[in-house]
Amino acid sequence: MADVSRRRALGLLGAGAVGAGVAGLGVTGVRAATDPAPSAPVVPFHGAHQAGITTPVQGHLHFASYDVTARDRAGLVALLQRWTAAAEALTAGREVGRDGAVGGPALAPPEDTGEALGHDASRLTITVGFGPSLFDGRYGLADRRPAALADLPRFAGDALRPERSGGDLCVQACADDPQVAVHAVRNLTRLAAGAAAVRWAQLGFGRAASTSAAEETPRNLFGFKDGTANVLADDDAALDEHVWAAAGDGADWMAGGSYLVARDVRMVIETWDRTSLQEQELVVGRTKGEGAPLGRTSERDPLVPSELPLRSHVRLAHPDNHGGARMLRRGYNTVDGTDGVGHLDAGLFFLAYQRDPRRAFVPVQRALARDDLLGEYLRHVGSSLWAVPPGVRPGQWLGQSLLG
Amino acid sequence: MADVSRRRALGLLGAGAVGAGVAGLGVTGVRAATDPAPSAPVVPFHGAHQAGITTPVQGHLHFASYDVTARDRAGLVALLQRWTAAAEALTAGREVGRDGAVGGPALAPPEDTGEALGHDASRLTITVGFGPSLFDGRYGLADRRPAALADLPRFAGDALRPERSGGDLCVQACADDPQVAVHAVRNLTRLAAGAAAVRWAQLGFGRAASTSAAEETPRNLFGFKDGTANVLADDDAALDEHVWAAAGDGADWMAGGSYLVARDVRMVIETWDRTSLQEQELVVGRTKGEGAPLGRTSERDPLVPSELPLRSHVRLAHPDNHGGARMLRRGYNTVDGTDGVGHLDAGLFFLAYQRDPRRAFVPVQRALARDDLLGEYLRHVGSSLWAVPPGVRPGQWLGQSLLG
Numbered sequence: 001m002a003d004v005s006r007r008r009a010l011g012l013l014g015a016g017a018v019g020a021g022v023a024g025l026g027v028t029g030v031r032a033a034t035d036p037a038p039s040a041p042v043v044p045f046h047g048a049h050q051a052g053i054t055t056p057v058q059g060h061l062h063f064a065s066y067d068v069t070a071r072d073r074a075g076l077v078a079l080l081q082r083w084t085a086a087a088e089a090l091t092a093g094r095e096v097g098r099d100g101a102v103g104g105p106a107l108a109p110p111e112d113t114g115e116a117l118g119h120d121a122s123r124l125t126i127t128v129g130f131g132p133s134l135f136d137g138r139y140g141l142a143d144r145r146p147a148a149l150a151d152l153p154r155f156a157g158d159a160l161r162p163e164r165s166g167g168d169l170c171v172q173a174c175a176d177d178p179q180v181a182v183h184a185v186r187n188l189t190r191l192a193a194g195a196a197a198v199r200w201a202q203l204g205f206g207r208a209a210s211t212s213a214a215e216e217t218p219r220n221l222f223g224f225k226d227g228t229a230n231v232l233a234d235d236d237a238a239l240d241e242h243v244w245a246a247a248g249d250g251a252d253w254m255a256g257g258s259y260l261v262a263r264d265v266r267m268v269i270e271t272w273d274r275t276s277l278q279e280q281e282l283v284v285g286r287t288k289g290e291g292a293p294l295g296r297t298s299e300r301d302p303l304v305p306s307e308l309p310l311r312s313h314v315r316l317a318h319p320d321n322h323g324g325a326r327m328l329r330r331g332y333n334t335v336d337g338t339d340g341v342g343h344l345d346a347g348l349f350f351l352a353y354q355r356d357p358r359r360a361f362v363p364v365q366r367a368l369a370r371d372d373l374l375g376e377y378l379r380h381v382g383s384s385l386w387a388v389p390p391g392v393r394p395g396q397w398l399g400q401s402l403l404g
Numbered sequence: 405m406a407d408v409s410r411r412r413a414l415g416l417l418g419a420g421a422v423g424a425g426v427a428g429l430g431v432t433g434v435r436a437a438t439d440p441a442p443s444a445p446v447v448p449f450h451g452a453h454q455a456g457i458t459t460p461v462q463g464h465l466h467f468a469s470y471d472v473t474a475r476d477r478a479g480l481v482a483l484l485q486r487w488t489a490a491a492e493a494l495t496a497g498r499e500v501g502r503d504g505a506v507g508g509p510a511l512a513p514p515e516d517t518g519e520a521l522g523h524d525a526s527r528l529t530i531t532v533g534f535g536p537s538l539f540d541g542r543y544g545l546a547d548r549r550p551a552a553l554a555d556l557p558r559f560a561g562d563a564l565r566p567e568r569s570g571g572d573l574c575v576q577a578c579a580d581d582p583q584v585a586v587h588a589v590r591n592l593t594r595l596a597a598g599a600a601a602v603r604w605a606q607l608g609f610g611r612a613a614s615t616s617a618a619e620e621t622p623r624n625l626f627g628f629k630d631g632t633a634n635v636l637a638d639d640d641a642a643l644d645e646h647v648w649a650a651a652g653d654g655a656d657w658m659a660g661g662s663y664l665v666a667r668d669v670r671m672v673i674e675t676w677d678r679t680s681l682q683e684q685e686l687v688v689g690r691t692k693g694e695g696a697p698l699g700r701t702s703e704r705d706p707l708v709p710s711e712l713p714l715r716s717h718v719r720l721a722h723p724d725n726h727g728g729a730r731m732l733r734r735g736y737n738t739v740d741g742t743d744g745v746g747h748l749d750a751g752l753f754f755l756a757y758q759r760d761p762r763r764a765f766v767p768v769q770r771a772l773a774r775d776d777l778l779g780e781y782l783r784h785v786g787s788s789l790w791a792v793p794p795g796v797r798p799g800q801w802l803g804q805s806l807l808g
Contacts, residue, residue, distance in 0.1 A: 060609075062739070101627055102693035106682035113677055114627025114692055115737075118620055163744065178609040179623075182739050186748055190677055197746040203739055205464075205582040216522055219583075223505055223518025273517055273594055278510035288518055289506035333519075335466070335586050335607055336740060340567065342601040344590055 005093045006100075006117050041176075042121045045091040047391040048256050049244065050398075052125030052174055053328065053353050054233035057218075060178040061204035061332040062185045063262065063349065065131070065167030065384060066196040073139045077403050079195040083128060083171075084397040086191055087184075093121030096187045113190070115183050122177035126184055128398045129260050129386030134168040144402060146251035148259055148356040149387045155369035157380070164264050164382030167199045172260075172351070174330075178205070200382070202264060204332025204349045217291060217299065221267055221333050221346050222377070224284050225291035228299055229314075231328040242326040242360070243353050253401035256390030258353040261327075261361045264334075264382025266347040272377045283373040285312030313374040316367050325360040327352040347378075357385065409497045410504075410521050445580075446525045449495040451795040452660050453648065454802075456529030456578055457732065457757050458637035461622075464582040465608035465736040466589045467666065467753065469535070469571030469788060470600040477543045481807050483599040487532060487575075488801040490595055491588075497525030500591045517594070519587050526581035530588055532802045533664050533790030538572040548806060550655035552663055552760040553791045559773035561784070568668050568786030571603045576664075576755070578734075582609070604786070606668060608736025608753045621695060621703065625671055625737050625750050626781070628688050629695035632703055633718075635732040646730040646764070647757050657805035660794030662757040665731075665765045668738075668786025670751040676781045687777040689716030717778040720771050729764040731756040751782075761789065 070076045086096045097111025135145035175181040220226040247255040285308045291299040308315040331350045339345040354360040474480045501515025539549035579585040624630040651659040689712045695703040712719040735754040743749040758764040
């Protein structure tokens with residue numbers, strides 16, 4: 001199926017009516033079978049960096065953490081090679097495998113699960129990372145663990161649940177169509193059978209952060225704009241300084257990669273909603289409507305930490321207080337129904353990419369955990385840290401610089 | 405805020421920078437403040453029937469079930485009046501309350517939670533229903549319960565969880581933007597404080613069913629098209645026969661309303677994915693690629709039950725086997741992360757509107773529960789039944805025909 005898009009597949013393969021002995025070409029309402037292009041909109045999979053980091057934030061997230069169960073290093077390598085081939089296909093809007101969902105033998109399980117048939121690529125990106133536990137010695141990687149992948153400290157107020165934290169491998173699938181993101185994780189999980197099993201997973205929506213100045217800054221579930229001061233995808237100097245790991249940083253195999261901190265942050269929505277507008281703005285340090293720094297008029301007006309309330313969120317998180325440290329954030333809003341006692345089970349799945357968490361997330365979160373007024377309305381219930389290796393060129397596979 | 409859209413609100417109210425004593429008009433990237441139109445795309449709230457039934461299925465669902473805690477009937481009526489006013493505003497892309505998220509007094513909690521600021525109406529519909537338990541006598545409604553709202557029987561294989569079933573009131577919020585659907589349920593829940601509390605809630609995505617022949621039939625998480633033979637929104641004769649309750653049906657206050665069956669159906673995804681293509685198609689009774697009835701070529705080819713495998717899903721569910729009974733289905737795909745043992749916690753939130761469940765859902769589900777081969781891959785864990793009253797005209801309120 002390597003050259004056939006999901007939309008074209010329907011036209012070519014039509015009625016795979018094997019059960020009743022009918023074979024014929026179906027008539028479909030989707031793209032004509034003569035269109036050879038991969039189904040747009042496509043984010044290129046190959047490159048110096050993995051896609052899904054500086055990619056303008058898509059509408060939907062499906063994030064999965066895996067425990068590796070492969071017997072040996074060869075099994076881990078084979079898994080990463082399968083994932084690479086599948087990610088190449090999926091991000092181009094193609095199906096998994098040679099035969100996809102309906103082109104294979106009738107008596108075999110389909111290679112692709114099929115729920116994305118007729119959906120285009122929807123800007124799908126698949127980003128893979130390695131957790132600290134992968135370097136525990138099972139796969140001969142004990143001496144390859146980057147210093148920057150140091151375990152996160154325990155922060156004040158953390159209420160972490162082990163079943164929502166950690167993992168050996170992660171997949172961050174982002175797309176503008178939730179069915180496409182879900183399809184990607186589901187099929188990568190299938191391909192992992194016998195080599196890795198899902199430890200936890202999280203869906204999100206709504207672009208809780210922006211990586212482009214052209215996009216309107218989205219709002220989190222507190223109703224505030226979130227991500228105004230983000231590292232922007234076209235600011236190469238800032239990316240090189242704050243996001244991409246470099247060869248001289250201590251782990252050469254990570255050059256061109258980045259470190260991802262993922263935090264499952266639940267919001268105490270009902271308490272927040274009973275707080276006055278003034279209190280909300282003092283806690284955040286910005287106005288709710290425009291998102292301007294308090295005392296200023298516009299969202300993009302300069303934010304001068306010393307002008308803001310001492311324990312306000314944006315003052316405490318400001319780079320000036322942390323040696324200029326910045327992160328590229330691309331978190332998502334989460335709502336998982338109710339919490340069982342009538343409250344919305346909602347929050348933020350915080351995703352931040354950085355060159356070295358010891359100089360970015362860790363000091364910032366330490367300050368926030370200690371003093372941030374917003375902390376009263378937040379509960380950190382999940383935490384994980386990932387070394388996201390560099391991107392791959394055609395013919396290479398994910399993690400080759402570490403395991404090749 | 406009754407005449408101000410969420411997009412316009414930003415321009416008008418801009419920086420509500422009360423905390424720092426600055427008042428001024430903000431500059432925003434959204435719709436100009438001079439545009440007086442409610443933000444499109446808008447589905448009209450008023451009408452003979454509630455919106456959200458025949459409305460072409462939106463991309464996202466947030467469904468909530470509530471236990472009513474109001475002290476008396478007046479409290480219940482006041483809640484429904486508050487919900488009506490809020491639904492009028494929200495479905496037009498406006499904020500809740502007179503002052504919205506940022507226009508009110510600084511020392512009061514904002515009337516609107518604000519996370520939909522800058523989002524348009526996104527075809528939001530809000531549909532309200534009454535559960536059987538509302539007619540238990542607390543509110544003087546014991547003799548108004550429609551016969552068609554008879555408790556559903558227990559079906560073979562049901563694994564219902566009380567905390568995912570039932571309720572006194574429901575809100576079905578559908579929109580093309582998940583943040584808009586979530587914002588609607590959250591703000592209606594706030595307005596219910598002291599009168600009703602969330603019992604359970606479910607998010608969904610992906611249009612698991614179509615109510616328009618022009619839309620491509622969407623796929624469920626088994627990878628099959630789902631909803632080909634649905635009642636279509638423009639088929640007035642079929643709607644009158646199968647979907648809308650009529651004055652002569654036994655409960656005059658329900659004339660123009662409909663009965664909703666909501667089922668939380670979890671799919672045993674991993675087992676399904678290991679089943680052969682032939683087996684999958686025999687179980688469903690349609691081809692996977694095109695969605696044609698087995699033995700036919702195209703999705704819309706006639707489906708002749710006697711030509712299909714005896715226990716196939718579409719044969720058993722076919723109206724010919726149930727006295728011609730049909731339902732308008734508008735279910736959504738659900739994925740709630742993992743089930744804790746490495747499997748995808750995924751399924752279908754089945755939503756079906758009908759004139760009388762005793763002649764539609766009940767006999768169909770009885771047949772499916774007994775014989776459907778697909779049942780091996782399904783687990784019904786939640787169930788609820790709702791009398792969805794008729795639509796309202798300007799000046800009326802939801803449920804007025806029952807409680808007015």
